[in-house]
Amino acid sequence: MSQAILEGTRVISLCSGIAGSAAGLQLGEAGAEVVMVEPPDNPARKQPALFAVLNRGKRSVVLSLENTADRQQLQQLLASADVLLHDFTPAQAQAHGLADEQLAADFPRLVISAIGGWPQRHALANDIPHETLILARLGLLDEQPAHRSGPAFIRMPFANWLACWLCVIGVMARLLARQRDGKGGIAHTSLAQAALVPMTMHWNRAETPTAAFAKGLDKHIPIPLHRCADGHWLHVHYSPDKSPWMAAALSELGETEVARLNGLWPPSHVAPNFGANRAIIATRPAQEWVEHFWQHDVAAQIAAPFGDIYFDEQARVNGYVVEVDDVQLGKTLQPGAAWKVHPPARTGASAPLMGEGNAALLDALVEIQPTQSQDGPAPLPPLHGLKVLDLGAYLAGPFACMLLADLGAEVIKVEAPKGDAMRRLERIFSGTQRGKLGVALQLGDRQTGPAVEALARWADVVHHNMRLPAARKLKVDYDSLKALNPQLLYCHVSAYGASGPRADWPGFDQLMQAACGWEVEQGGEGQAPMWLRFGVGDFFAGLSSLYALLLGLYERNRTGVGQMVSSSLLGATLLSMSEAVMLEDGSLTPVAHMDANQTGLSDDHRMYQCSDAWLVVVALQEDEALRLRTLTDGQPDAYFSGLSRQVALDELARRRIPAQPVLEAQMDAFLDSPEHAAAGLHAHYGHEVYGDMQQIGAFWDFGDLPLSLHRPPPALGQHTRQVLESLGIAGSELDHLVSTGLAALS
Structure with missing residues (x-):
């Protein structure tokens, strides 16, 4: 078997929460040795299913950080480590001898990632780091609709899962910078920054907004979750009107009745006949509808109970569900790796018994030798010099590429001359596009071929989330681009994964929430399912793809060989179900359910x-x-x-x-807050259309390494001429493309 990507990398984890423990899991399944240092009375072991998933494949060392001798042993462990993960507040870290400054002095090559409740420069940095408290203080419980008026409790610990991905992306970016600069350093994030990830869609302000930008997307827009004849609920994304059953039923109802039914509901931005669709879907069982919709390329999923996805063929064939023989729970089905790279992820064995690694690990420690810190070159962003071609649309692909730009990469976004499909939702679009150069160019046309080939040769990385049959039709699939650029890293985000019967099907965040049971859980006991408005599946998938991409880049630095890496909405959302596993008898370990009032x-x-x-x-x-x-x-x-x-x-x-x-209506308050600004949570720049623009800022703190948050989202075609002429496309040729509608300039 080939060497795993992070083989030879030692990670010390001092994490008790989901985010840090899950980050250790991701690093471990990429080949790192993960040593979890736990206290003698580790409360995480009181949640056996979650503990089993998050800590599989790790080694356990029991140390009490209140004890001087144990703290000295921890210091010796750190001397042997590449990465330290912890979820202490700054005050707690200081008390345990783990302050950043001291660690940097003692271990100059160590990468340190702390996942606090709030950024370390924030006034609330030492507050209790619990997700619900943070969501309440940020005003995000008010961003989620409920069955009643007022804010809603949020059942999925989405900020913890987003923080897991931010953490491992930060660690990989630091490891790549260490290859360049020869030294380690911090790569901190927080639950608050993670919670703000989905708000990039909504919390934007502009000096001169258009009407569409100012409108945003109201939380009360009806979501197409429809009750079927058998009482099950079906989530349909976009209009189902052209499917044969729906088209026939609409025709039979007639225009007057369709209009009446539609008038019972507020307008939907995804389904013009929302009310009529709802009445028609109520006439057949859910399974009949979903099979019919799938046959006719309509994206839909039944809102399933929590745990049912463990038996789904698509999840099993892609490795998103794995069998693990746990020392405490026996044979289980658990969430598997959400990403694909080569060499592949390795599913770890059982979570460890407490302290089983004490003897082997601690007996092998040596005395700490002082290390001299060396001054390196002027600090650069972690991914400075990386060249990225963004061919994505909607959320998952573009958001991942925006973060590559934040980390210092040069990102060129290519969209059709008529614009990305998300441009009509201007505020949402802007929240996933900053830092990019915008090129408006029609893919797949013979006349634009030379420009596309020049872009592919320029790039280190191509990233997108279109369906692969479409990519092949447009000649931007991996095989086509690899022929132009053999060292290319090609990253793809799919809906359902690369294999199985639904490999090329359309899919969206909402459908993965439905399939994985989160819509049922968010609805509350005995109530109709509800979509979690934060688009978490898109962001899970985008972030997990970015982790896979950085692993591929790390591997290419070692071997010189490019590859295709991937993630999916289904795999990344399924991982968030780690609090429950399927036992050998087919039963699901217990989960906590939200009350009917969603409090x-x-x-x-x-x-x-x-x-x-x-x-x-x-x-x-x-x-x-x-x-x-x-x-x-x-x-x-x-x-x-x-x-x-x-x-x-x-x-x-x-x-x-x-x-x-539980604060409410917080967008302006957040963007006006000097506390948030001081912690780096704001970004400002001038936009070609919107004037002065303010958005959510940094998702990491790299200390001595800067982020790149200075370039606004591009207007349509804003950089077409600049980019293409720099790649050798003659001005006359570009003018011809513009005149024929195959390219656009702002």
């Missing part, structure tokens, strides 16, 4: 409505829960409803019960 998971972890506003309590420790019950006399709803929010928060703080206000 939370238990009295100790939920939102409460006070007399004037909402707050959220996260009393997950036994002593915190006891203090909450004592305070409220076991009647928390009655207690909080009789108090103003500020009075309630003051009393909760006095009793050391973790809580936060």
Whole structure:
């Protein structure tokens, strides 16, 4: 078997949360040796299914960081390591002897990634790093629609999963910079930055916005989740009107009745006959509809119960579900790797027994030898010099390429002369495009072939999320471009994965949420399913593709050989189900369900409505829960409803019960906040159409290495002439392409 990409890399993990533990899993499955350092009473082991998934393939060392001798052993472990992962606040890290400055002095080649609650330069950096508290404080619980008015609890820990991907991307970017510069350093991120990833679609401001930009996308737009005749719910993406059954039914209803049914609902941006579709879909069972839609290229999925996806053929054949014989749980089905590279991911064996690596690892340690830090060249962004050709559309592909630009790559976005399909949703489009040079060029035409070939020869990386049959038709598939550029790294994001019966089917974030059970869980017990508005599947897929791409780049630096790497919406969304595994008897390990009112998971972890506003309590420790019950006399709803929010928060703080206000309508407040600005969470630039533009800023802190956040999203065709002429396309040839509609200039 060929050497795994990160074989020979040692990772020390001091993580207790999902994000850091999952980051260790990703690095381990790329070949790294991951040593989890856990306390003697590790609370993570109280969630056996989640622990089994997140820690498979790792080695366990038990150390108490309160003990001087154990801290010294940790220092010796770090002397042997390439990467340190931890999820301590800055104050906790300082207390454990793990402050950035000290680590950099002691271990100059060490890559350090901390996943805090908030960025380390933020005023809230030392607050309790719990996702629900952070979502409440940012105002994101108010961004999710509910069955009732007001904010909604969010069942999926999406910020933790996004933070996992940000962490491993940051680590890989630092490892690549270490190859260039000869030294390590920090690659920090946070749950708050991860939570803001999907808000790039929504939280943008402009000095001179167009009407479409100013409108944005309202959270109350109806989502095409339709109840079928058998009571199951079906999520349909885009209009199903041309499918034979739907077309016949619409015709039978007639224009007057179709208009009446449509008038019962607000307009939908994805389905012009939303109301009529809803009435028609209610006449047949869900399975009949979904099979019919699939036969006619309509993207649809049944909103399945949590866990059903473990039996899905498409998930199994792509390795998104794997069999693991766990030492505690026995034979299980678990989420597998969400990405494909060569050499391939290696599914780890059982999660370790506590302390099973103490003897072998600690006995082999040697005394720490002082290392002299060497001054290197002037600091450059981690991916400075990387050349990226972005052929993607919608969200997953373009967002990944935007982050490559943030990390210092030069990114050229190619879109059709009529524009990316997402340009009509201007604010969403802008949130995935900053940092790029924009070229408007028609792919697949003989006359534009020389320009496309020049772009392919220029690029180190091609990235896109179009369906592969379309890529082959346009002659931008891997085989076509590899013939022009043999060292090319080609990264593809699919909907359902590269193999299996649905390999080339259309798919969208909403459908993966439906298939993986998250829409059922977000709806609340006994309620209709609900889409999690944050587009998490798109962002999971885009970020996991970026991790695969950086692994491929790391491998190419070693071998000189390019390759095709990939990820998918299905694989990346399925990984977020790691809190439950399928046991040998076919049963699913228990999961916590949200209440019917969509306020939370238990009295100790939920939102409460006070007399004037909402707050959220996260009393997950036994002593915190006891203090909450004592305070409220076991009647928390009655207690909080009789108090103003500020009075309630003051009393909760006095009793050391973790809580936060559930802030609402926060876009402007976020973009006006000096605290967020000081932490690097804002980005400003001038836009050709919108004037001064403000967006969400940095997703990482690399310390001495800068990010590149200075270039606004491109207007359509803004850089067509600049880019193509720099690649040798004559001005007269370009003018001809423009005159024939095969290229466009802004």
